[in-house]
Amino acid sequence: MAETLPAGSTTEGAIQVGQPADARVGAAPSYDVADFPVPTGREEDWRFTPLERLRGLHDGTAEATGAPRIEVTAPDGVTVETVDRADARLGKAGKPVDRVVAQAYSSFEKASVVSIPKETVLTEPVRISVHGEGGTAFGHLLVEVGAFAEAVVVLDHTGDLTLAANVEYVVGEGAKVTVVSVQDWDDTAVHVAQHTALVGRDATFKSVIVTFGGDLVRLHPRVVYAAPGGEAELYGLYFTEGGQHQEHRLFIDHDTPHCRSNVAYKGALQGKDAHAVWIGDVLIRAAAQGTDTYELNRNLVLTDGARVDSVPNLEIETGEIVGAGHASATGRFDDEQLFYLMARGIPAKEARRLVVLGFFAELIQQIGLADLEERLLAKIEKELEESVG
Template sequence: MAETIPAGATTDGAITVGHPADARVSAAPSFDVADFPVPHGREEEWRFTPLERLRGLHDGTAVADGGVKVEVTAPEGVIVETVGRDDARLGRAGKPVDRVAAQAYSSFEKASVISIPKDTVLTEPVRIAVHGEGGMVYGHQVIEIGAFSEAVVVLDHTGEATLAANVEYLIGDGAKLTVVSVQDWGDTAVHAAQHTALVGRDATFKSVIVTFGGSLVRLSPRVVYGGPGGEAELYGLYFTDQGQHQEHRLFIDHDTPHCRSNVAYKGALQGQDAHAVWIGDVLIRAAAEGTDTYELNRNLVLTDGARVDSVPNLEIETGEIIGAGHASATGRFDDEQLFYLMARGIPSDEARRLVVRGFFGELVQQIGLPDLEERLMAKIDAELEASV
């Protein structure tokens, strides 16, 4: 079923000139947590986040007393390692940009590194299952793909935990990496993570982030370019239920000529105090001639009592670009569309399910793994059934 923009949709956004480091963050990126002030909720990068629900991740009071079980299933030729903090690959993609990410970087003991050698084309995905076993945990993961290789990686989060982590993607020249990150946590989980991709020359990076569970999930996907010709596609879908806070804060730094980025995130919300936040920052620096970029956010509000904050930002420092744009819309069901379906004998609950499936369908298809696509659509159906 084709997507339609909900009736009564609204848009919001800004086009400005300046640096995000000056306008929307309180401190410069750093590996040292001491370089970041303790947030109080008035800072631009924290104003939407309920700090009291971070369980001390933001102010240094969180104590690592829990655990996660990590299982990696990888095709032949993939190298899976557990390394110490002195491994040279750690931190190569970029520095933490907020206090929680810096706390996670300063606190982890061991990191997992998954390497796909040069000129390797994987026909099966690498699957990383992260299952929370309770308590507070700090984590760090690096996924490195060599030049001219192709791979799909699935990062699947389940269980209960408070997890603060950094995930790095190192994408070699001419390589193609697709990463699907699923947040299917239990009801009380808290997950805060920075995902940073360093995209090599003529390389392609596709990210699909799917968020369902958790009490609070705050993810910060970031893209930087290591050479001309890099492409980044960032897709996301989230289904925010009663009492949940789900926040996605994207930043794409176009500091290299002739690179491309495309962003499309969609969310559905239902239930009292369901709160979704989407921040999309794209910076085109003066040196980034030939840039082509676009970002889109759509939100479908299913019930009263839910709240969406959607803020696209596009900052341009050179006029020598191919194109740049953004769009944001939030609205309720289209009554005419529901009436059309019900007039043809489709019950109201089924009509509602078809509309939501159509809304998410295009993004789910970006995953390209039938078993995972079926699981996620079944999860969407279950969320809808629970609200009836």
């Protein structure tokens, strides 16, 4: 029997009640790759992913044959370390949830740890550059934000690489952190990663994930709460070209009272066999009274031959919540908007550009770094220049 939602909440899509945590994951989370069967593509959490393009990351045949060039630029007061896998801080945010990221956890040799001390307010961002130079690599990154600290972290991926990785964000009490992860890979790259945030009491975590390049990109952002009062905002944008597979699978685990989450992802697709997948899972457990959550996915299909799979899921185990809802929509390029602009003397090409930039503008503004926002806008414009439509 479906739950009755409080006034003001919405129910666009099916609501499932009483399901196990993260029902779309086929095996229990684990640090050990042996706890996960080799996927066949028939599993719920793998059915959209073209396994043959993972280059052996899913079945244990991939071997580390290369290493990315990692550069970290950090303001004074921030500690940057390279540690071995025995470091007790690693794995604190949460366990891997599929075989590829468990393989990454079992296989990395060195991890990068970025620590922002408590009560530190950074006026400049921490910038982490990961540049692939070929081969296969397994990576691990931990970002620790101390109590009442404030920071912006940019994680920038470029070049060519087959990469499986885990990224952890541990956000202390009352801290505020914005993380921007950019996937601007060459078209030959493969990138599979889990991003897990552990959000402390009254802390605020904002994530902006931007995906452009890569032959195959599959990212799994996850949020868990360490104490009441935590807030998580997850934004994302992706531009999927012909032949690319870009997959974003989100999970927010509301197991703590009086926490909030908001999700908004938007994607544009163009070209034959462009394939985008967005899975948004939110679980409100019985103990999570006072939860307020909403998730949104919008997709704009610019040409024929592109495909989108968008699946929002909301699982509710208590009626004592502030609000909960989700929405998903996929549509063709809006000819009425185009006609409106052209009727006012704007050429068709420029009108098309304005419509797409307007579609993404709200999310790009969430970044808050002028240089990065300009770079991403320029990238979108370049993609539109190359449009086959």
